[in-house]
Amino acid sequence: MTERPEPIPKMQLVLFIDDRPSAWELVQAVQAFLAADTEHPSTLRVVRVGEQPQLAEHFRVMLTPTLVHIAGGTRHLIAGKNLLAELRNAWSTWKRLAHGADPIAGPLPTTEAQLQIADEVFRLKQENAKLTERLLFQERMLAIVAHDLRNPLAAVSLAVETLEVSGDRLVPEKGQELLRHARQQVKLLDSLITDMLEAGAPDRMPQLVRVDLGKLCREALADLSLQAAIAAKKQVLTSDIPPDLPTIFGDPEQLRLVFSNLLDNASKYTPVGGHIALRVLHRTMHKVDVTVTDTGPGIPADLRERIFEHSYRLQPEDSVGYGIGLATCQRLVRAHYGRIWVDSAGKQGSCFHVVLPIF
Structure with missing residues (x-):
C-alpha cells in the first residue's frame, strides 16, 4: 500500500492597502504572481486599512501597502512601494517556511475576542519556539560537558x-x-x-546604568587570575585607555565578563613572551570601540564567524579554551545593542572588536 503524500501547506497572505487607485493595481499584480506558482498554493486576503483598522493594529501594520506572510507561529512583513520586488526575493524563503507550518490554516480573526485569542496563541507559539531552541541548546551543552x-x-x-x-x-x-x-x-x-x-542562564536584559568604561576595562586588566596567567607565560600586557572617555549605559557585570573573557582567551592562545593589548577608541559621538589584540597564531578568515558558535573550538586537540566563552560574549554584546567580531592576519595574531553605542 503506497503512502499518501502529505498535503502541501497552503500559505496564508494578507495584503493591507489604502484607497489609492494604484493599490488595486498592486493587488492584481500580487494575485498574478501567486497564481503563477501552481506548485505552492496560497490564499491572499486583501484588507482595506480604513475598513478594518483592528486587523491593521493586530498585525502591527505601520504603512501601506504591507504584505503579511503567516507561517505557524511566525509572521513576516514586507512593505513599501517596492513590495512586489521584495515579494519575489522573499518567495523562496517563504515556501521553505510553509513546509514547516500547519497545513490546515484557519480563517483570520475579525472580532475583538478572536483577535485576543489569536494574539495569545501567537505569543504561546513564540514561547514554545524559544523553549524548544533552549532545550536543543542545553542538549548541545551537555554533550560539550561530557567531552570537555x-x-x-x-x-x-x-x-x-x-x-x-x-x-x-x-x-x-x-x-x-x-x-x-x-x-x-x-x-x-x-x-x-x-x-x-x-x-x-536564562536570557535577561542588561540592567542598564551609567558605566565608566575606562574604569571597567582597568578592572578587567587588574584581575588576579589574568595577572597570574600573564606572569606564568612571561607575556607583556599593555593598555591604551583615554582619560576622557564618555560614560555609556550598560550592565557592569555583563560587560566586565565580556572583557575578562577576551583577555583570558588572548593569554591562552598567545605563546610565551607574546604581547597582549587592550585599547579603547572613541572615534565618533555615537560609538566606542574596545579592542583586544594578541600575537597568537591568528584565526583563518573562514573560521572568524564559527568561533562564536556555542560548541566550536579553534583547536580542540591542543587548546585549553572553550567555545562557550565567545558565544556568551556575543550574546551579551548583542543585548547591549553592540557588535563583536574578530580581525586576523594569519600568524600575526588576532584582534577582537567590541563596539558599543553611546546613548
Whole structure:
C-alpha cells in the first residue's frame, strides 16, 4: 500500500492597502504572481486599512501597502512601494517556511475576542519556539560537558592516584609538580563550569546604568587570575585607555565578563613572551570601540564567524579554551545593542572588536 503524500501547506497572505487607485493595481499584480506558482498554493486576503483598522493594529501594520506572510507561529512583513520586488526575493524563503507550518490554516480573526485569542496563541507559539531552541541548546551543552570535563578530571585523578600510590617514595619535586598540575586542571574545570552556567542562564536584559568604561576595562586588566596567567607565560600586557572617555549605559557585570573573557582567551592562545593589548577608541559621538589584540597564531578568515558558535573550538586537540566563552560574549554584546567580531592576519595574531553605542 503506497503512502499518501502529505498535503502541501497552503500559505496564508494578507495584503493591507489604502484607497489609492494604484493599490488595486498592486493587488492584481500580487494575485498574478501567486497564481503563477501552481506548485505552492496560497490564499491572499486583501484588507482595506480604513475598513478594518483592528486587523491593521493586530498585525502591527505601520504603512501601506504591507504584505503579511503567516507561517505557524511566525509572521513576516514586507512593505513599501517596492513590495512586489521584495515579494519575489522573499518567495523562496517563504515556501521553505510553509513546509514547516500547519497545513490546515484557519480563517483570520475579525472580532475583538478572536483577535485576543489569536494574539495569545501567537505569543504561546513564540514561547514554545524559544523553549524548544533552549532545550536543543542545553542538549548541545551537555554533550560539550561530557567531552570537555573528561580530560581535566582524568588528569586530576591520575595526579592524586600517583601521589597516593607512591607515598614517601616520591621525590618532593615530583610531588609538587603533580600538585601544580592538578591545581591547573581544577582551574580549567572551574572556568568551564562558570562559562557553562553563564551560557545556560536564562536570557535577561542588561540592567542598564551609567558605566565608566575606562574604569571597567582597568578592572578587567587588574584581575588576579589574568595577572597570574600573564606572569606564568612571561607575556607583556599593555593598555591604551583615554582619560576622557564618555560614560555609556550598560550592565557592569555583563560587560566586565565580556572583557575578562577576551583577555583570558588572548593569554591562552598567545605563546610565551607574546604581547597582549587592550585599547579603547572613541572615534565618533555615537560609538566606542574596545579592542583586544594578541600575537597568537591568528584565526583563518573562514573560521572568524564559527568561533562564536556555542560548541566550536579553534583547536580542540591542543587548546585549553572553550567555545562557550565567545558565544556568551556575543550574546551579551548583542543585548547591549553592540557588535563583536574578530580581525586576523594569519600568524600575526588576532584582534577582537567590541563596539558599543553611546546613548
